[in-house]
Amino acid sequence: MSNEPPVRVQDKLFYNRYRVDTGRAHIKVRPHGTPSPQLLSLLKACPARCYELNDQGQVEVTIDGCMECGTCRIICEENGDIEWSYPRGGYGVLFKFG
Amino acid sequence: MIDEKFDAIVVGAGMAGNAAALTMAKNGMKVLQLERGEYSGSKNVQGAILYADMLEKLIPDFREDAPLERNLVEQRFWMMDDHSHTGLHYRSDDFNEERPNRYTIIRAQFDKWFSQKVREAGATVLCETTVTELVRDTSGGVVGVRTDRRDGEIHADVVVLAEGVNGLLGARAGLRERPNPAHVALAVKEMHFLPRETIEARFNLKGDEGAVIEAAGTITRGMTGMAFVYTNKECISLGIGCLIADFESAAETPYGLLERFKRHTSVAPLIEGSEVKEYSAHLIPEGGYKAIPQLYGKGWVVVGDAAQFNNAIHREGSNLAMTSGRIAAEAILKLRSQKRPMTAENLALYRRMLNESFVMKDLKKYKDMPALMHTQSQNFFLTYPQLFSKAMQGFLRIDGTPKVEKEKLALKSFVTARSRRGLFSDAFRFVRAWR
Numbered sequence: 001m002s003n004e005p006p007v008r009v010q011d012k013l014f015y016n017r018y019r020v021d022t023g024r025a026h027i028k029v030r031p032h033g034t035p036s037p038q039l040l041s042l043l044k045a046c047p048a049r050c051y052e053l054n055d056q057g058q059v060e061v062t063i064d065g066c067m068e069c070g071t072c073r074i075i076c077e078e079n080g081d082i083e084w085s086y087p088r089g090g091y092g093v094l095f096k097f098g
Numbered sequence: 099m100i101d102e103k104f105d106a107i108v109v110g111a112g113m114a115g116n117a118a119a120l121t122m123a124k125n126g127m128k129v130l131q132l133e134r135g136e137y138s139g140s141k142n143v144q145g146a147i148l149y150a151d152m153l154e155k156l157i158p159d160f161r162e163d164a165p166l167e168r169n170l171v172e173q174r175f176w177m178m179d180d181h182s183h184t185g186l187h188y189r190s191d192d193f194n195e196e197r198p199n200r201y202t203i204i205r206a207q208f209d210k211w212f213s214q215k216v217r218e219a220g221a222t223v224l225c226e227t228t229v230t231e232l233v234r235d236t237s238g239g240v241v242g243v244r245t246d247r248r249d250g251e252i253h254a255d256v257v258v259l260a261e262g263v264n265g266l267l268g269a270r271a272g273l274r275e276r277p278n279p280a281h282v283a284l285a286v287k288e289m290h291f292l293p294r295e296t297i298e299a300r301f302n303l304k305g306d307e308g309a310v311i312e313a314a315g316t317i318t319r320g321m322t323g324m325a326f327v328y329t330n331k332e333c334i335s336l337g338i339g340c341l342i343a344d345f346e347s348a349a350e351t352p353y354g355l356l357e358r359f360k361r362h363t364s365v366a367p368l369i370e371g372s373e374v375k376e377y378s379a380h381l382i383p384e385g386g387y388k389a390i391p392q393l394y395g396k397g398w399v400v401v402g403d404a405a406q407f408n409n410a411i412h413r414e415g416s417n418l419a420m421t422s423g424r425i426a427a428e429a430i431l432k433l434r435s436q437k438r439p440m441t442a443e444n445l446a447l448y449r450r451m452l453n454e455s456f457v458m459k460d461l462k463k464y465k466d467m468p469a470l471m472h473t474q475s476q477n478f479f480l481t482y483p484q485l486f487s488k489a490m491q492g493f494l495r496i497d498g499t500p501k502v503e504k505e506k507l508a509l510k511s512f513v514t515a516r517s518r519r520g521l522f523s524d525a526f527r528f529v530r531a532w533r
Contacts, residue, residue, distance in 0.1 A: 007357045012288070012377035019136070038346070045345040047286045047352040047379035068141065069379040070264030071284045074277060074342050086266065088246050089134045090226030097289045097333075097376045098143045098205035 009049040013065040021091040025063045027072065028083045035059045039081040042072050067093045104130045106430065107243055107254040108221075109229050109267060111138035113416045114402025115260030116212045117156055117423030123221035125431050130252065131221050132245060134228040138216075139209025142262075143287065143380035145328050145335055147310065148203045149417040156424060157215055161197065165207040167330035168308025169198040172301075176364065178315035178325075179487040183364045194307070202308050202328050202335070204289075232257065232271045232398070239396030239441075240271075256397055256430055256440040260423060263381040263403035273398065274391030279346055280472055281385030281406065283323060285339025286352045288360075290372035294332045300368050301329050312413060315483030317359050319350050322384075322475040324413075325359050327368060334369055336360065339382055341472060352379065382415065383408040387465035393452070394445040399426045407457060410471075411464050418457050425451050466531040477524060481515050 027050070029039070039059045042051040048065040051072070061072075061082070073084035086092070108119040111133035119131040135141040147170070153160050172189035193199065217223050226247070233242040233251045242253035259268050269276045301309045311327040318324070323340030338352075338359050345352065359365060383389070383406040390406050393399060401407075402419035409418060429448035430440070438444045452458050471478060489508040512521060 007351075007353045009353050012353065012374075015374055015376050016378070041346045044349070044351045045284070045342070047284060049351075049353075067379040068264070069284060070381050071342055071345070071379075073264065074279050074282055074381070075346055077276060084266070086134055086228045089228040090136050092141075094136050094140045095143060095206050095376065095378055097207075098139055098141075098146075098209070098378060 009047075010065070013048055016065075016067070017094040017096055018064065019091050019094060020064050021087050024088065024091075025061070026068075026085045026087045026092065027061050027063050027066065029059055029061050030081055030083070032058060032081070036079060036081055038076050038079060041075060045071055045075065047071065102252070104128050104252065104254040105434070106130075106256050106258060107132065107252060108258045108260055109243065110260035110262055110265070110402075110404075111135070111209065111213055111216075111223065111225075112142050112260060112262055112402060112419065113212075114404075114407075114419035114423035115258065116209070116216050117420040118258045118260060118401055118427045119216045119221045119223075120156055120212075120219050121424050121427035122430060123216065123219035125427075127431070127434070129221040130254065131216060131223045132227045132229050132243070133223065133225045135225060137210055137225055138213035138223065139206040142205045142209055143285075143378045144205045144416055145287070145326055145337065145413075146203050146205050146208075146416065147328065147413070148201045148208070149414065150197065150199050150201065152417040152420045154197075156420065163211070165203065165211050167202040167204060168303070168306050169193065170200040170202065170310060171303075171307045172309035174309065174311040176311055176313040176315070177483050177486055178313050178317050178362065178364065179483045180316055181363060182487045182491070183313065183315070184486050184490050189309075202310065202330050204330060204335075229261075229267060232267055234271070235397075237396065240398040256399070256445075258423070258426055258430075259398060259400040259404055260402050260419075261404050263383050263406075265404040268391075268400055268404060273395060274400065277381075277383065277385065277389070277406070279343035280341060281383065281389045281468070283339040283341050283382045283384045284345060284352055284379065285337050285382055286356050286377070286379045287335060287337030288356065288374050288378075289333050289376045290336055290369045291333040291375055292369070292372045296371075297329055297332070297334065303329065306331070313359075314479060316480055317362065318355060318479050319348065320476045320480035321345070321348055321350065322471050322479060323355075326413075327365065333375070334372065336365070336369060341384060342381075343472070344475065382410075384410045384468055386410060386468040387458075387461040388468070390461070393449050394442060396442045396445075397440050399430070399445055399448050401426045407461070409460050409464065411467055412460070414460075418461075421455060421457050422452060425455060425457075463533075464531065470527055470531045474524065474527075477516065485512050485515055
């Protein structure tokens, strides 16, 4: 991380089109005390930086900028850390160019 | 709609789904295609290079109205370290032919066009509809789907799963496993807009000619991955991807890698002054032949990325998707013409036909490559690029050192880094995996 250039992911997501399905998150993090190493790896691996640590050191997800790539599903669905579904039809990211 | 029964349901409207739906519909089958995006293409991401041959087999005159970007006349391969690249470039005027072989495309636009062809062929295309579940009969055979839009079930003789690399349906139904982190890459991409004459000047292009760069090296910090720069008419697609297994354990972020690649001294001048209009992310199947799941069963087949059909070495995916979708459709059509039911035994025809195509033959050829690249990633993506750069610089920098000494130094740096035995073993394993 030493020579990591500063990147603001929020600025990148601002270019994108989304139709957010308010109140229906398509990804849920299982309530936990201490996060597993896999769950912690999502803080860096998620390309939209949807995963953040809260004050208690637990991992939380905010799906508004999610690009539905499935990286977190590949890492964390098997051990039950997260539940992953598609957004309802027509909702979520809408790529203009893809 | 609910009580209606279709000959086939296609889940997904990417390259594979469109190829399958088009082939079945134009041969008279009653086809329903379901897509969760607002329009076909709105969830799809690719570099993207289109291979004409595979599309010609579906739509021979596609050049008349398909939204194509640039006809590729030049391919560059770059091995990069932090301050340099060693390149292999191939450019030929032969590619300026009557029916060019490769084009860049922008997927959202291309997929809309492709979807229109599917509709014109007679298929019913329903967007904004997420398929939530497969409907099974008592023996486990697939007989239809449930969606989030309609109550009840939609039935069909056969369901074509073209649900993409992150397809949930097949995995949830136990038809195949969820891809493992060593078998899929995460790629992130940006669209950089520039005036077309600027792109043409920077890449030495005329008119609709195009150039693409595929790059590997220290840009992925020792992780298994690649980067690319593709020219479109008025924008440049630029991205980088690595195996998820590597992201899981590395200190790197995908956007950090992308940013560093953009700032590399070989790349920055190409995109200078551009306006970014989209940031996207998508998975790429990288497991190759050994990661291919069960491809058929009673009432279903799986095609495209969902079946891991991607040739990571040659960066080919969409053509394997299109071809597998077409071949699945042809197998289904053949069974129908012989009035044979869509049982697992009969649908094995799809696998047999695929085995005879370039799809399986190419994937089989490189069956050991994904594992080699993953286990040796530090060497192939960090050590060797650094050594090559050093050797090239030694070769080119004129400083009075006699050439014999320079060669000795270069050789010594390779031996020090990897040992004679290591070098021999890397070369041996690489050649064996390539053959």
